[in-house]
Amino acid sequence: xxxxxxxxxxxxxxxxxxxxxxxxxxxxxxxxxxxxxxxxxxxxxxxxxxxxxxxxxxxxxxxxxxxxxxxxxxxxxxxxxxxxxxxxxxxxxxxxxxxxxxxxxxxxxxxxxxxxxxxxxxxxxxxxxxxxxxxxxxxxxxxxxxxxxxxxxxxxxxxxxxxxxxxxxxxxxxxxxxxxxxxxxxxxxxxxxxxxxxxxxxxxxxxxxxxxxxxxxxxxxxxxxxxxxxxxxxxxxxxxxxxxxxxxxxxxxxxxxxxxxxxxxxxxxxxxxxxxxxxxxxxxxxxxxxx
Numbered sequence: 001x002x003x004x005x006x007x008x009x010x011x012x013x014x015x016x017x018x019x020x021x022x023x024x025x026x027x028x029x030x031x032x033x034x035x036x037x038x039x040x041x042x043x044x045x046x047x048x049x050x051x052x053x054x055x056x057x058x059x060x061x062x063x064x065x066x067x068x069x070x071x072x073x074x075x076x077x078x079x080x081x082x083x084x085x086x087x088x089x090x091x092x093x094x095x096x097x098x099x100x101x102x103x104x105x106x107x108x109x110x111x112x113x114x115x116x117x118x119x120x121x122x123x124x125x126x127x128x129x130x131x132x133x134x135x136x137x138x139x140x141x142x143x144x145x146x147x148x149x150x151x152x153x154x155x156x157x158x159x160x161x162x163x164x165x166x167x168x169x170x171x172x173x174x175x176x177x178x179x180x181x182x183x184x185x186x187x188x189x190x191x192x193x194x195x196x197x198x199x200x201x202x203x204x205x206x207x208x209x210x211x212x213x214x215x216x217x218x219x220x221x222x223x224x225x226x227x228x229x230x231x232x233x234x235x236x237x238x239x240x241x242x243x244x245x246x247x248x249x250x251x252x253x254x255x256x257x258x259x260x261x262x263x264x265x266x267x268x269x270x271x272x273x274x275x276x277x278x279x280x281x282x283x284x285x286x287x288x289x290x291x
Contacts, residue, residue, distance in 0.1 A: 004067040005067060007063040008060060012043075012045035015056070015061050015238070016239075017056060017057070018054050019051070023053055024052070024053055024252075024256070025050045027047065027048060027258065028050075029047060030044065045057075049258070050258070050259070052248060052259070058245075061245060062242075062245065064239070064240055065263065065266075069222045069225060072225045073274070076156060076159040076217065076218075076221035077214050077215070078214075079156065080160070080217050084168040085167065087102065088168035088171030088172040089172075089175055089198050090102070092172035092173070092175030093194065093197075103172070109161070109165050112162060114163070117161070117162060119154075121158060122228075125153060130145075132145065152234065155221065158224075159217075163217060163220065166213060167213050167214065170209050170210065171206055171210065174205070175198075175206070184197060187200075187201055209282070211278060216274075216275070223271070227243060230247045242266060242267045249263070
């Protein structure tokens with residue numbers, strides 16, 4: 001997160017800045033113009049990871065690509081967490097036929113191919129979102145749509161429609177076990193409402209599994225966005241992501257192999273970090289492990 005959000009503040013380049021004469025530079029290399037500026041005593045920032053075929057600094061683009069991946073992953077995970085917790089807690093607490101009907105809906109959603117839904121949503125929403133963005137270019141929402149692109153909006157919609165089911169099942173299973181505990185019966189006897197019982201007594205005891213499952217949703221969203229960007233239907237240029245950086249590197253894979261290895265390694269490190277972070281939070285927040 002420091003690399004993605006604080007790193008660009010210390011760099012002398014922007015992610016979409018094209019520097020003439022700096023095309024296809026190797027790591028820590030300078031263009032002739034930059035060497036002349038260095039000889040004149042001017043401060044010139046090195047291209048730590050080199051530059052691409054358009055003369056854009058790869059390190060800065062990696063920082064912004066990691067930023068896009070983090071934003072999409074965390075936002076999608078929070079969205080699925082909210083929907084899954086609400087749906088699963090209602091199904092588990094009420095039980096009976098309501099629970100059976102709600103879980104059959106979850107089974108139907110599980111059978112829907114998620115990548116196909118994202119691609120269909122991206123194709124369907126692209127003209128609508130493009131028209132909206134063109135007519136609202138001065139608004140924050142319009143600028144956000146232009147920067148991210150309709151495919152990223154489709155990812156959020158797909159997560160809201162499909163990816164909450166795992167969290168809903170986890171919450172339902174936990175609440176089915178916990179709602180028969182003595183402290184829940186005591187809360188009912190004291191006149192606590194169903195909403196208070198769920199929020200104050202049941203959900204806090206499901207924090208461990210929820211945190212672990214939510215942190216696993218973040219890599220899923222990051223992989224999906226990287227996959228779409230790798231195919232060319234992700235973020236809009238010149239905005240970049242780790243998937244689009246890997247896709248751009250395919251053209252010179254044998255000449256500039258590091259351009260493919262670096263974003264792939266950063267993506268793997270990002271996924272590993274969230275997995276370890278989820279395991280650590282689960283161990284720290286699960287009340288059953290504090291005995």
